[in-house]
Amino acid sequence: MYGYQLRLEFEASTGSTWPLNVGQVYTTLGRLERDGLVRAVDTAEEGQRTYAITDAGRAEVRAWFATPVSRESPPRDELAIKLALAVNAPGVDVPAVIQAQRTATVEALQAYTRLKSASADGDLSWLLVVDSLIFAAEAEVRWLDHCETRLVRHRRPDRRPITGTADVTGRQEARR
Amino acid sequence: MSDPVLVLRNVTRVHGVGETRVHALRGVSLTVSAGELVAVMGPSGSGKTTLLTLAGGLDAPTEGEVMVEGTVLGDLSRKALAGLRRRSLGYVFQDLNLIPALTAAENVMLPRELDGVPARTARDEAAAALEQVGIAVLADRFPDDMSGGQQQRVAIARALIGDRRLVLADEPTGALDSETGEAVLRLLRARCDAGAAGILVTHEARHAGWADRVVFLRDGVVADQTRPPDVVESLLADNTST
Structure with a gap:
């Protein structure tokens, strides 16, 4: 999957309630790649990089789903x-x-x-x-x-x- | 506004006399048109239920008037009022008031039979009403053999039978779980979309969310009400997009 597709998938699931900046998606993918959680598998002619999740990335996702969202510091209300x-x-x-x-x-x-x-x-x-x-x-x-x-x-x-x-x-x- | 089905004009209701006098409603005016669902919210003692019983002709105002489809209820004889209640009004109450000795279909057709409609016609109408609330297959069951949600649907079918123009609901979701409760609200909404006028008394904002307009009662007066959807939508457009 490449960045733009990820953004579409995210917005389809959340009804664009929290719009995602595509630049933000690419920055995040860059960081994930640095940390070994995804790897670039292909670069298309138009310069789109396709990424795949790594085993470490899969473990990270599993851990994320299994961990409750923190309620420790309440957001400003x-x-x-x-x-x-x-x-x-x-x-x-x-x-x-x-x-x-x-x-x-x-x-x-x-x-x-x-x-x-x-x-x-x-x-x-x-x-x-x-x-x-x-x-x-x-x-x-x-x-x-x-x-x-x-x-x-x-x-x-x-x-x-x-x-x-x-x-x-x-x-x-x-x-x- | 399209044609008003219910009009409350400057309605005041006082209970008791002397020192125990209580103003349940003070000078409330409210119009509900065909196709409109209005929710009434407010703390207990704010006059919500009084408003509903006045709208349904179960009680009479101390001052002001209540009109249903152009008829001032106060001008009617007892008999004429009872007839109008049976023909034009449907009620869904918190306690369902289903008759345990009658089947679902018999409960639903009862108001029509009382109105002198031939049993066969009433039975067909009941079948259609049960179909509409999604429990046609339970027509021959007795209330005791049904779940709370199913009983609630029977009560709603009874309120909808015979094309009532005004549907009055008092906390119609009772103790139902949230998803069944939502199904009940969808039914009420659909009925109003099909041309009925509806009033929904509730303390749950989530249910009031289904209404076109929400009226907030406080100490017997209308403290505030929500603005029309198009106004609100344009304000929200900045924050939420579809």
């Missing part, structure tokens, strides 16, 4: 950061922030669902990717619901006219 900051920032209507996000996330979910229903007999790989987007969006909505409930429980005391004690309690809780 702008939404979690936004809400974490919003609850302590002055003048921010947190329920409004939550609702605006919920609507936007459900809209994305509707769009993914339309993609899915349009390809009912579609490619299994692609369906799994769309489902992954759908479940992630659903989880986000559930988390937003949870945040809202938590906020109501937390905020109830200091919704009243501010008294000394309510203020102190509010701050202590916010610091936890």
Whole structure:
């Protein structure tokens, strides 16, 4: 297989959800060749190099499939950061922030669902990717619901006219 | 918008009196057109189920009006309302309300028989409805001899029989596994694509994803709703391509 074919295969499986730069593919192939995981078998007249996987490469792929994806360092989550900051920032209507996000996330979910229903007999790989987007969006909505409930429980005391004690309690809780 | 099947106009529903007065809905307006599936989401106590029972004529608003296919439900006699409910409305409830002593086909044809349709016609319609939900072969089984997913399909067939124009669903996927649940949503979606109007009450965003529009209820009012698909699609186009 040569680089362009690899890119096509990847994008067919993932529905182009994560577009791949063809330059990136060639750089990666170069590194794999350096590490002995693939070897160049042929160079076509147009200069396309065809690669084949080596035994070491096969072992590496098997190991990759067998190893769970690391959850150790959570990726940056702008939404979690936004809400974490919003609850302590002055003048921010947190329920409004939550609702605006919920609507936007459900809209994305509707769009993914339309993609899915349009390809009912579609490619299994692609369906799994769309489902992954759908479940992630659903989880986000559930988390937003949870945040809202938590906020109501937390905020109830200091919704009243501010008294000394309510203020102190509010701050202590916010610091936890 | 194509022809509205359900119109809620400024609907308020108050339960109880005096100190125990609860506003389940306050001035809610909602139009659902033929071919449209609208999902209603909101926390418990937000008025979702009240909205559905009002839309289905199972309860009457304290203020405002509910119209189904141009008829104001409040203007109808009890008998006329019951007739309209049987002919125009299909319900899928959380608890399926299948009658254990009747077979799948008999459960599905029951509303038609009550409506005075000849048994033979009702039986044919039931067979067609069961076919539509993919369980034609189970027509003579009793609910107890079916899986949860199969029973759910029977309940949906019963809601669809006789070409109902308005389908009301309250958490229709119940405790089904995610794939069977999705099949149920696909059915509801297909029914709306074929020209019915649908309301789906759910707390699961994944199910609301099948709707054309999602309405968020909060404390008895519409807090927000999603924008039309074409607007959203153009915004998403930057991030996701097909």
